[in-house]
Amino acid sequence: MVPHARGVTIDLAQVPDGRPTENSAAGPVPLRLIMKHASPPPPTAAELKVACASCNLRELCLPVGIAEADMPRLDAMIAQRRSVRRGELLFRNGDPFDAVYAVRTGFFKTRVSSHDGRDQVTGFQMAGELLGLDGISTERHSCDAVALEDSQVCVIPFEQLESLSREFAELQRHFHKIMSREIVRDHGVMLLLGSMRAEERLAAFLLNLTQRLEARGFSGTALVLRMTREEIGTYLGLKLETVSRCFSKFQEDGILQVRQRQISVLDPQALRRLVSAAAA
């Protein structure tokens, strides 16, 4: 377990390489505390719990709409945290399913693979978002979840979640909304993959990303991508060269400033014009 986690009620950004925490270039960073530590936390340990009741993410995460009085029961359920280092898998296709995970800090991608090796990134998950819903149907996970940076998740044992959902209608309702939202999101991605051209896809992707960062208190105009061009491409159904060319094009057009993975959105309105679609 990590030495600094005991009793702490704020999120701790993982900054293993000493660079300033990303996505904080402008504005306050209410959800994170920049903190250096010599080495990343051990990857496998069950960690000390941090109460949902005092978590900064509770307005974005599972506890939305849960009455204060019911919080202790929720906290009792989410007794375990897990650290996943950059590049490692939280779960993989075929793993037995027994819990869903809430991202606490860090960043993930999920991907599915075809038999012949091609794969498709199905989503990127950031703090407050749930992972593992795919596993419910067959009681085995049907995709891989890969940490794109050193990350921590709250482990939510599914049996207990269902049991608690039978007691608290608000929790039940909210969990259903989360699953439904995932379905709606997927439909948006299908629209993107089925009918948009390369520039539109990238614009939709960037808009979605900035919206989610803004909801977490980060700047909506200055962001640091946590994923490679190839991962973006695999999500958007494009090759990495095409993604790169689109970034360059957007820079020429004055829509973005691109320096490696550091992106400044100069003209958000132009991105919106490009999209004009509801890719959630």
Add this chain to the structure above:
Amino acid sequence: MVPHARGVTIDLAQVPDGRPTENSAAGPVPLRLIMKHASPPPPTAAELKVACASCNLRELCLPVGIAEADMPRLDAMIAQRRSVRRGELLFRNGDPFDAVYAVRTGFFKTRVSSHDGRDQVTGFQMAGELLGLDGISTERHSCDAVALEDSQVCVIPFEQLESLSREFAELQRHFHKIMSREIVRDHGVMLLLGSMRAEERLAAFLLNLTQRLEARGFSGTALVLRMTREEIGTYLGLKLETVSRCFSKFQEDGILQVRQRQISVLDPQALRRLVSAAAA
């Protein structure tokens, strides 16, 4: 309400044009009774109920795994049916959400639209499959559900479904599995749209269709498509001409026999070779 429905415990195929019921060219048709009637049922009426307990679809539908003893409660909830004529909408984007629907007879497509008119078919639904899960998240539907033939659905009031789910853990679990299965299915479609070529997409589509028909007791080799080439294309991210060319190509290659919408699968193995991917 329809005059012939009272107390009937078998499914009634809608055969408005008098042709033999589709997808029954080979083998028995355990789930349907071919029956002619002069005119289709009125589109808006609330209809007499038919018990889940005695429904042929119960092994594919919501009641999977529900104990016999609990069936009456389930039946009490699903008190209403609704008929939707070919071309009409069961619900549309923006409609308030208060129920999910189980397809009883007929065939639907769901679609989402971008602002500039392009749209994407997100799925085709046949007997026993659930519609409307997209509406839970915002309490409004986020897509259109269109009947591709005269159809009937069971109306499942969502409040009651949640309430009953709090009582019966099996129902809760099964409902969660259904939502999760939808997420997994969507990921399969994303893989298809993001990384497969035209022929692979069509092969995956046909395999999926035949599998679902087989699960319902129909032939897995002789099928009648309920949708146009354009609708297939809009689902697969292709233009209708491309879909048509792929059908012709498959016929040349001896994989299919194509006569309009009547398809015979001559070489299922060839389809599987083309796919080699897990598009559910």
Add this chain to the structure above:
DNA sequence: CGCGAGCTTGATGCCGATCAATGCATGTGG
């Protein structure tokens, strides 16, 4: 019979994939 929706087929063109070379940042070992 003739109309129209849906389907097929051909000719052409374009977007994005592919192949290939270079650039740039980070990290490593001598």
Add this chain to the structure above:
DNA sequence: CCACATGCATTGATCGGCATCAAGCTCGCG
């Protein structure tokens, strides 16, 4: 500290799959 390796990104040249445009065709139906 530099030389080199490695992973990621950019950019150019060429290619190919699918879209687009454009005729005809088929079938069901008024």
